[in-house]
Amino acid sequence: MSKPVVENVAIIGGGIGGLATAIALRKQGIDAHVYEKAREFRPVGAGVSLKPNGLRCLDAIKPGLVDKLRRLGFQVQRTTLKTSTGETVWTTKTPMMPKDQDLTFAIWWWHLQHILASELPSEVIHLNHRCVSFEQNENTVTAKFENGKTVEVDLLIGADGINSRVREILIGDGQPTYAGSMCWRAIVDYRDELLLPDEGLIIRGEQTAMILYPLGQGKINWSAGKLFPESFVSPSAAETKYRVLKEFCNWMKPILEMMAATDADSILETPICERLPLKQWSYGRVTLLGDAVHGMSPGGGQGANTTFEDAYELAAYLYNFPDLQTALTNYDKRRIQRTGLFHLKWCIRIASQKLLLLRQAI
Ligand SMILES: Cc1cc2nc3c(=O)[nH]c(=O)nc-3n(C[C@H](O)[C@H](O)[C@H](O)COP(=O)(O)OP(=O)(O)OC[C@H]3O[C@@H](n4cnc5c(N)ncnc54)[C@H](O)[C@@H]3O)c2cc1C
Structure with a gap:
């Protein structure tokens, strides 16, 4: 029987990506803990639209999870486009994604975070732990927190959002790019x-x-x-x-x-x-996922959904490959290709909208 290439993992960030990853890793028998800077999980955030690709990954991570989410979510049955003064331009009675209608719904971000957190033992979620730095050597990685605590693990995962501290230390490529809105x-x-x-x-x-x-x-x-x-x-x-x-x-x-x-x-x-695509996500015993590595414009509705893909695939690779380096190399390769596709699709959409405006102006 194969066994995971790491025994213990520290996940920095208790957002939806960090929590989903912890569930996936713990299912593989890995002792994964989440370190979140917030003092408490509070009912904040707005709506998130969950799509087939993200939901399939959540379902594979924990069967039954999507049913719990669906009970709290809502599926739109018709869509209307209006002008800002109230005139209807068009209306359609079909959901936006009819082929996968059972697998597309919106949910309050807080409900999503709460359900994910409730799938984990409370002692593995460490609130009030802002990661300030980390150091790694051949055998371990040590994370340091603002509260003075440290933790030594086999693998550190930066799931700490678009302004990721882990990315700043690991890659140091500056702040995310403002997308103009x-x-x-x-x-x-x-x-x-x-x-x-x-x-x-x-x-x-x-x-x-x-x-x-x-x-x-x-x-x-x-x-x-x-x-x-x-x-x-x-x-x-x-x-x-x-x-x-x-x-x-x-x-x-x-x-x-x-x-x-x-x-x-x-x-x-x-x-x-947005975060511009990277050529490499993992270095030694540290890797990234979610907005920390591929923060994207919300217009495509894929930020959270691709983050769940990261969580599922990272856990699978840590289980299916013989050593950590091979697992992370393959994780990088697969995820860079996949998230690059969404980035490209978004760039094409923006370019065609600009072209349309230009043609209307001429
Ligand atoms: C306007 C808007 C609408 C969106 N709508 C959608 C949508 O409909 N569908 C969709 O798929 N996506 C949507 N997204 C994107 C989606 O919200 C993100 O992609 C998703 O939340 C990323 O999850 P994450 O866990 O990577 O990061 P986050 O959700 O940002 O979580 C990061 C966590 O890390 C913690 N943290 C940060 N720094 C540290 C530190 N140093 N130490 C410890 N903890 C730390 C933070 O407190 C936070 O809890 C939207 C985004 C925006 C802005």
Whole structure:
């Protein structure tokens, strides 16, 4: 019987990628622990759309997990495109991905994180552990945390998001690239003047766009974006809300009322950033996954989904290859190719949109 090439692993980051990886590794008999900088997991975040590729990996990582998620998620049955002043451009009664309709739904990010965390023994999730550095030699890697603790393991995985500290130390290629747009998201109570209970809404304005969709349990997710040459973060929640209302002030009344009724503290303001593809993800006993290595624009809806692919494949390679170096070399090769494909698709989509605008202008 084959056995994994490592016995113990430290995963930096208790986001959805780190947690899914811990579940996958522990299933292989690896003693995987998660180290998260936050003091507690709180009900934050907005909606995430889970797609067939990500859900298939989650199902393979832990059978039954997707059913739990589906019970908390929501599947849109029709999609409508409107202008910012409220005129309907088109509407379709089929889900966006009819072929895989059972395998596509939206869920509140917090529900996703909570369900993943509940699949792990509580003693393997170490909150209030911000990783500040690590050192590796031929036999081990030692992670150091802001709270003074250290941990020595066979493998360190950086699943610490788009501003990854692990990547900074391992590769040192600077900050993520600002992709030229700002995004504001929140979850609010369902309002029937905005959309039907099973409807997803796409609204386009000038340099602005918005997506609204139900999340189930009487809630809807709104996500509004605007092109901006410079990224910024508002100094307070009140100013974030003021900014959203100002940027969308010409939009239809029901949208403005919804924004006005949104609790300022719940609005997430995010400069949309990307990580340019790397030629190598793993060095010695340290590797990366998720946004830490391939943070991508949310427009493709693949950030979380490809992160679950990373988790599944990394665990499989650590089990199926004879030594750590071969496992990580193959992980890099496969994942660089696969995530590069999504990057390429996104670049083509952006280029064709720009071309269309150019043709309309001529
Ligand atoms: C506007 C928007 C909409 C999106 N919508 C979708 C969607 O519909 N579908 C989809 O597939 N994806 C979507 N995404 C992308 C998705 O949210 C990410 O790809 C996904 O969360 C990546 O997971 P992760 O675990 O790699 O990183 P994260 O979720 O960022 O988790 C990283 C974790 O690491 C912790 N951490 C950071 N630094 C340290 C440190 N030094 N020490 C310890 N812990 C640390 C953080 O606190 C965090 O908990 C969206 C993203 C945005 C911005």
